[in-house]
Amino acid sequence: MKNILVFGATSAICHELLKLYAHSGANFSLLARNGAKLAAVADDLVARGGTVAGQSCFDFSLWEKLEAAVADAKAELGHIDLILVAHGTLPDAEKCEASMAAVKTCMEDNFTSAAIIIQSAAGLLATQGAGTLAVLSSVAGDRGRKSNYVYGAAKSGIDTLLQGLQGRFFGTDIRVVNIKPGMIESPMTQGMESGALWSTPQAIAPAIHKAIAKGRRVCYVPGYWRLIMLVIRCLPTSILARLPI
Amino acid sequence: MVASWGRLPIDGPVQTLEADWRFEELPVMAGDDTLLAFGNGRSYGDSCINSQASHISTRRLNRFIKFDREQGILHCESGLTLDEILQLIVPTGWFLPVVPGTRFITLGGAIANDVHGKNHHRAGSFGCHVRSLELLRSDRSRPVCSPEGNRELFAATIGGLGLTGLITSAEIRLIPINSCELVTENLTFSSVSEFVDISNGSADWEYSVAWIDSFARKGQVGRGIFSRAKHAEKPSGLQPKTRRLGVPMGVPFAPPFSLINKYTVDYFNRAYYAVNSGKKGRKYSHYQPFFFPLDAIANWNRIYGSSGFYQYQCLIPGEAGQEAVQQLLNDIHLSGEGSFLAVLKEFGEIRSPGLLSFPRPGLTLALDFPNRGEKTRRLLEMLDKTVERAGGALYPAKDARMSPALFATGYPAVDEFISQLDPAFSSAFWRRVRP
Numbered sequence: 186m187k188n189i190l191v192f193g194a195t196s197a198i199c200h201e202l203l204k205l206y207a208h209s210g211a212n213f214s215l216l217a218r219n220g221a222k223l224a225a226v227a228d229d230l231v232a233r234g235g236t237v238a239g240q241s242c243f244d245f246s247l248w249e250k251l252e253a254a255v256a257d258a259k260a261e262l263g264h265i266d267l268i269l270v271a272h273g274t275l276p277d278a279e280k281c282e283a284s285m286a287a288v289k290t291c292m293e294d295n296f297t298s299a300a301i302i303i304q305s306a307a308g309l310l311a312t313q314g315a316g317t318l319a320v321l322s323s324v325a326g327d328r329g330r331k332s333n334y335v336y337g338a339a340k341s342g343i344d345t346l347l348q349g350l351q352g353r354f355f356g357t358d359i360r361v362v363n364i365k366p367g368m369i370e371s372p373m374t375q376g377m378e379s380g381a382l383w384s385t386p387q388a389i390a391p392a393i394h395k396a397i398a399k400g401r402r403v404c405y406v407p408g409y410w411r412l413i414m415l416v417i418r419c420l421p422t423s424i425l426a427r428l429p430i
Numbered sequence: 431m432v433a434s435w436g437r438l439p440i441d442g443p444v445q446t447l448e449a450d451w452r453f454e455e456l457p458v459m460a461g462d463d464t465l466l467a468f469g470n471g472r473s474y475g476d477s478c479i480n481s482q483a484s485h486i487s488t489r490r491l492n493r494f495i496k497f498d499r500e501q502g503i504l505h506c507e508s509g510l511t512l513d514e515i516l517q518l519i520v521p522t523g524w525f526l527p528v529v530p531g532t533r534f535i536t537l538g539g540a541i542a543n544d545v546h547g548k549n550h551h552r553a554g555s556f557g558c559h560v561r562s563l564e565l566l567r568s569d570r571s572r573p574v575c576s577p578e579g580n581r582e583l584f585a586a587t588i589g590g591l592g593l594t595g596l597i598t599s600a601e602i603r604l605i606p607i608n609s610c611e612l613v614t615e616n617l618t619f620s621s622v623s624e625f626v627d628i629s630n631g632s633a634d635w636e637y638s639v640a641w642i643d644s645f646a647r648k649g650q651v652g653r654g655i656f657s658r659a660k661h662a663e664k665p666s667g668l669q670p671k672t673r674r675l676g677v678p679m680g681v682p683f684a685p686p687f688s689l690i691n692k693y694t695v696d697y698f699n700r701a702y703y704a705v706n707s708g709k710k711g712r713k714y715s716h717y718q719p720f721f722f723p724l725d726a727i728a729n730w731n732r733i734y735g736s737s738g739f740y741q742y743q744c745l746i747p748g749e750a751g752q753e754a755v756q757q758l759l760n761d762i763h764l765s766g767e768g769s770f771l772a773v774l775k776e777f778g779e780i781r782s783p784g785l786l787s788f789p790r791p792g793l794t795l796a797l798d799f800p801n802r803g804e805k806t807r808r809l810l811e812m813l814d815k816t817v818e819r820a821g822g823a824l825y826p827a828k829d830a831r832m833s834p835a836l837f838a839t840g841y842p843a844v845d846e847f848i849s850q851l852d853p854a855f856s857s858a859f860w861r862r863v864r865p
Contacts, residue, residue, distance in 0.1 A: 197490075221451070221453050225451060225452065225453075225493055225495075226493070228493070228494065228495050228496065229493035229494045231496075232495065232496055232497040232506070232518070233494060233497075233518060234518075372448070372490070375448065
């Protein structure tokens with residue numbers, strides 16, 4: 186994975202993953218919303234041995250800019266080996282019940298912008314005829330649960346989109362990787378009570394790196410979430426609804 | 431529960447905040463609440479604990495800023511561990527100028543405790559190699575401190591135990607190496623004066639340290655093994671270049687009582703002496719087992735059981751060293767409380783820029799004792815008396831009990847230091863030694 190285009194490069198999980206690519210001398214085009222954070226991440230990747238061909242920051246709700254960014258990155262990087270989509274926000278579930286603006290923002294941050302990037306990226310990979318698209322979705326998209334179903338709905342939309350793309354590119358050299366992190370300690374989950382099932386960006390990055398190298402369709406990180414979500418998907422609603430999750 | 435490495439029963443903080451980005455402001459503290467930066471929790475006592483107040487974790491400040499591979503200058507955030515730094519720099523032919531006995535401390539902690547290593551006689555302490563550092567103070571200022579600019583604040587922050595503000599980043603000088611290996615040599619000695627002779631004859635060895643058999647029989651007190659090393663001129667070809675010792679072993683939980691007791695320590699010390707005195711002569715070693723032997727066992731601190739343990743590292747300046755160290759060893763011998771690891775090292779003349787820096791010319795002895803309550807504290811108080819008489823000092827990073835009086839005599843520059851304190855920062859250690 187030499188030439189890598191990244192959306193949401195300042196996400197904690199994404200940065201840990203990019204460190205692994207920087208170590209082997211990758212060339213990045215980095216996009217994020219916050220300029221100061223992006224500069225800090227870019228400096229880190231360069232110090233670790235990577236190169237940064239381009240970086241820009243803008244509001245990801247401006248969809249025309251997203252489409253243009255994919256085209257710009259192509260010009261900067263030439264052949265793109267990997268497109269990584271890692272941006273997102275975790276909204277307060279109660280807020281999403283009271284404020285429709287919060288619902289709209291959640292959908293834009295976690296679904297609409299990602300869908301536009303994914304479709305633009307798919308088009309680019311189709312013209313290249315090869316490459317990998319890896320998207321950070323979430324275990325939250327596997328089943329609607331009362332604790333965070335708006336966020337879950339957005340992530341399950343991504344899930345459906347990626348399944349469709351996996352069908353579209355079946356039998357080609359294009360890989361579509363759906364990464365589903367469980368509960369991870371990061372700035373995104375600040376203030377939540379962590380427990381035994383929690384992991385860290387440092388701990389899961391190598392597994393994501395491996396899944397991308399192998400072109401796996403779905404990758405739960407840490408791996409035990411595959412089992413947990415299998416159980417949760419199989420629970421009848423009458424039982425799930427009684428659980429405090 | 432946040433605990434320090436000694437696992438002593440010390441009141442933890444009421445909250446731990448996260449520092450996510452170096453350019454962000456400090457959190458606003460309510461009332462008379464205070465802050466203390468918390469890195470990787472490798473200090474042994476209460477210097478890294480702000481009991482009943484707030485911690486600000488620096489572990490997310492783990493980004494490199496600039497690595498000049500030609501000049502060997504590294505600029506990075508304070509929450510990176512020395513392990514993370516070594517992983518990047520060693521394959522490129524650079525090494526940290528000073529490393530302590532563990533690589534799992536943060537850069538900020540290395541500066542705040544002005545850590546020393548086995549090359550103190552040649553390189554001084556860690557603070558001697560800091561070109562500059564950025565502080566974030568509670569008045570929202572961000573002074574960049576160096577030997578040239580903001581000198582007073584720089585001097586107070588090197589070894590300043592985190593009390594002058596949050597260190598967000600620092601620029602350090604690295605040293606060039608040709609290989610990740612060291613040439614090492616072991617020698618035996620039978621008394622402290624013999625140790626001093628060997629130590630004086632080892633000036634051209636970059637690294638030196640000695641292990642002392644603190645449980646030696648009567649008449650053998652003061653025997654030990656002297657290890658010295660230098661970076662290999664070229665790889666020996668004996669080991670793969672990128673060898674990385676993971677953390678294959680670990681102590682999964684703390685047993686209810688200490689596994690370190692009279693019998694096990696006696697056995698360990700005799701076995702260690704027997705095995706290592708037979709390994710005299712030169713050989714090649716990867717840098718990790720030489721510098722960081724205990725890092726190979728994750729959570730080794732748990733073997734002391736649920737009551738934790740005391741580290742005791744003292745310094746005896748000048749000529750008084752030999753006699754005082756022999757006295758300390760005799761006292762320990764008589765008490766029957768052998769130390770599992772007793773380490774002796776001669777510090778050199780290079781002065782640290784830090785006001786509260788621990789290393790200064792003389793002999794330093796590091797010991798550890800399982801916490802057996804009153805009995806252990808009585809022994810340590812007896813050792814204090816010898817240290818105080820010899821005009822010595824104890825190392826704050828390893829301390830959980832020194833008296834305000836011993837702190838005052840050991841750190842005469844404390845008044846100058848106080849003028850640079852950040853009023854919003856404090857620690858359990860500081861409130862204890864400056865009540």
